Amino acid sequence: MLKLPNIYIVSPLQALSLEAERLSIRYNHIANITILNTTLDDVDSVIPILRTNPPDLVISRGGMAWMLKQKIPQPVIEIKTSAYDIIDALRPYLGLNKNIGVIGFRSVIDGCMKIARMLNLQLTEFIIDEMANPCIENVRNDFVNYTQNNQIDLIIGDAICPLYFGTHSMEHFIPFHSGVESIELALHEAIQLYQALANERIEQNQLNLLLDHTNKFILLIDNCGKVIHCNHKAVELLQLSKHDLISKKIPSLTLNWEDLQNNIPIENELINTPYGEFVVNQFPIVENENLNRVVITLQTSSNLQNAEQKIRIKEAKKLGFHARYHFEDFITCNREMQDRLRLARIYAETEATILLLGENGTGKEVLAQSIHNASSHRNGPFVAVNCGAIPASIMESELFGYVDGAFSGASKKGRAGMFELAHNGTIFLDEISELDKFLQAKLLRILQERQLMRLGADHMIPVNVRVIAATNRNLPAMIAAGDFREDLFYRLNVLKVTTLPLRERPDDIQLIGQITLDALRKSYQLPPIALSESLWSELKKYLWPGNVRQLNNIMERLALSFSSGVVSLSAATLLIEDLQADKASSPQQPRHHCPDCQLLEGPYKRIRSRILKGVLLRQQNNKSRAAKQLDIDRSSFTRWLGD
Numbered sequence: 001m002l003k004l005p006n007i008y009i010v011s012p013l014q015a016l017s018l019e020a021e022r023l024s025i026r027y028n029h030i031a032n033i034t035i036l037n038t039t040l041d042d043v044d045s046v047i048p049i050l051r052t053n054p055p056d057l058v059i060s061r062g063g064m065a066w067m068l069k070q071k072i073p074q075p076v077i078e079i080k081t082s083a084y085d086i087i088d089a090l091r092p093y094l095g096l097n098k099n100i101g102v103i104g105f106r107s108v109i110d111g112c113m114k115i116a117r118m119l120n121l122q123l124t125e126f127i128i129d130e131m132a133n134p135c136i137e138n139v140r141n142d143f144v145n146y147t148q149n150n151q152i153d154l155i156i157g158d159a160i161c162p163l164y165f166g167t168h169s170m171e172h173f174i175p176f177h178s179g180v181e182s183i184e185l186a187l188h189e190a191i192q193l194y195q196a197l198a199n200e201r202i203e204q205n206q207l208n209l210l211l212d213h214t215n216k217f218i219l220l221i222d223n224c225g226k227v228i229h230c231n232h233k234a235v236e237l238l239q240l241s242k243h244d245l246i247s248k249k250i251p252s253l254t255l256n257w258e259d260l261q262n263n264i265p266i267e268n269e270l271i272n273t274p275y276g277e278f279v280v281n282q283f284p285i286v287e288n289e290n291l292n293r294v295v296i297t298l299q300t301s302s303n304l305q306n307a308e309q310k311i312r313i314k315e316a317k318k319l320g321f322h323a324r325y326h327f328e329d330f331i332t333c334n335r336e337m338q339d340r341l342r343l344a345r346i347y348a349e350t351e352a353t354i355l356l357l358g359e360n361g362t363g364k365e366v367l368a369q370s371i372h373n374a375s376s377h378r379n380g381p382f383v384a385v386n387c388g389a390i391p392a393s394i395m396e397s398e399l400f401g402y403v404d405g406a407f408s409g410a411s412k413k414g415r416a417g418m419f420e421l422a423h424n425g426t427i428f429l430d431e432i433s434e435l436d437k438f439l440q441a442k443l444l445r446i447l448q449e450r451q452l453m454r455l456g457a458d459h460m461i462p463v464n465v466r467v468i469a470a471t472n473r474n475l476p477a478m479i480a481a482g483d484f485r486e487d488l489f490y491r492l493n494v495l496k497v498t499t500l501p502l503r504e505r506p507d508d509i510q511l512i513g514q515i516t517l518d519a520l521r522k523s524y525q526l527p528p529i530a531l532s533e534s535l536w537s538e539l540k541k542y543l544w545p546g547n548v549r550q551l552n553n554i555m556e557r558l559a560l561s562f563s564s565g566v567v568s569l570s571a572a573t574l575l576i577e578d579l580q581a582d583k584a585s586s587p588q589q590p591r592h593h594c595p596d597c598q599l600l601e602g603p604y605k606r607i608r609s610r611i612l613k614g615v616l617l618r619q620q621n622n623k624s625r626a627a628k629q630l631d632i633d634r635s636s637f638t639r640w641l642g643d
Contacts (some may be wrong), residue, residue, distance in 0.1 A: 218297050230246075397455050432492065
């Protein structure tokens with residue numbers, strides 16, 4: 001609820017004061033009205049009162065209003081002279097052959113000539129124009145010049161007349177009297193203006209509060225480059241008081257006036273000032289095809305980067321880009337593998353690119369997540385990309401993002417790529433060997449420059465990303481075959497960790513298997529079971545081409561197939577028959593010279609062919625069984641075998 005306005009009525013006439021007194025009693029519930037009596041030649045006597053107890057608004061009329069407007073900062077509402085007031089002043093002279101002069105401000109005597117013609121009176125106007133300078137002197141000269149050649153019988157006008165115009169050539173001076181209706185209209189206008197100003201102040205305070213709590217520096221500039229308004233941040237930046245800043249030009253803020261005049265905004269322009277480096281936006285306000293104002297926002301590049309990073313992290317978390325595993329989750333009792341994990345811990349503390357090598361299912365992603373969580377990037381996102389699972393046609397946009405219109409069907413908002421989402425975190429490029437050679441070149445550039453360009457964009461985006469790549473293929477052999485860039489290999493192969501297959505750490509089979517078995521029984525809410533020593537012994541003899549992933553598969557079969565107790569080898573025969581078939585058909589080889597290891601040497605098609613032929617031999621040339629063991633259909637098995 002708005003407080004009652006404090007309104008002062010400054011009256012130069014006794015009659016006006018009496019009418020105002022009567023009105024103040026009627027209006028005491030909506031305004032606090034104070035009446036001050038003074039004459040035009042003593043107007044300065046009320047100025048100290050107005051300064052000591054400043055009112056919200058002042059009401060006066062004619063010359064007194066004009067003088068007060070020049071001496072006080074508060075709004076001054078004029079008491080207008082109504083048509084009734086004019087007729088009331090002219091009525092005594094109806095039918096008399098007199099030349100009547102009317103002197104006053106336009107707001108006071110407006111309409112006199114029209115009324116005089118209606119009443120058949122001879123009237124001469126001397127209008128005081130507030131906009132003219134000096135307005136009184138100009139009208140007085142006109143009056144003197146007129147009276148030198150013409151007779152003025154009487155003067156009707158404002159109280160200013162006796163003070164500035166004297167009484168020569170006049171029989172009488174008749175002042176205008178403002179009726180109660182005119183005073184009441186001025187009061188209504190004053191109260192409405194107060195309410196409007198109060199609402200404007202509330203809105204302005206709300207706007208200032210909003211502007212002062214943004215992390216941007218905001219300035220409003222006029223079309224001459226001078227500051228009209230600024231927020232608290234801008235005051236702090238420029239190290240000037242708000243009072244000193246208003247109406248000043250800031251030379252370091254160079255405006256492109258030609259573009260602004262054409263209503264072309266300037267966005268995200270990087271400038272260097274004595275106050276630091278800023279990202280600047282300039283938005284023109286054009287009225288009637290003319291530049292009126294310019295809104296300027298400045299943001300420090302560090303604040304912009306922080307805000308951008310928060311958005312990236314939020315988006316990454318929304319998409320599930322976080323690392324769950326730590327080094328403690330990598331289960332092994334193998335001394336050699338433990339040594340490699342210790343090496344990986346050391347590598348995690350660096351910023352260098354890491355290449356993880358090893359067969360499928362040996363825990364490369366677990367290791368990648370563990371490295372991330374032990375690194376300085378742990379608070380950032382962990383973005384895993386399977387380079388072999390994404391079609392080459394969309395891989396570029398997935399990795400590097402795109403802008404609006406980059407291709408048919410592109411989002412109007414554009415989209416950040418995996419590298420952007422991984423900013424200040426880690427990107428894990430699994431199956432890096434499957435990456436298209438064109439994208440290999442782009443990846444190499446990003447690793448070198450640490451910046452990227454979205455598809456369809458025309459500017460670079462800096463990224464701070466830790467890169468971990470992984471593959472189960474022989475990259476040197478692929479380089480020799482022309483399938484992988486040698487320069488990219490050396491950029492990736494800065495630090496290298498190789499995971500050991502399960503067959504080379506047989507003691508881990510029972511360790512990992514038992515932990516997995518217990519976790520599965522708990523997950524399915526089943527009673528615990530144990531595997532017999534003979535069954536564990538049999539499992540340890542198997543070569544595990546699918547490594548831990550395959551072991552987990554077998555453990556899940558066993559967990560769901562037995563209700564309780566100890567599971568013997570004979571009881572589990574049917575569940576592990578494929579393992580026994582592989583073992584029976586494969587010759588026993590020294591662990592470090594196994595045929596499976598040799599199968600993984602060479603280009604892809606040659607490796608695939610060796611695997612297919614090896615499995616077919618184990619299955620005694622039965623293609624159906626061989627295809628089933630590899631979990632592929634028979635037609636694909638036959639086609640690939642013929643390639």
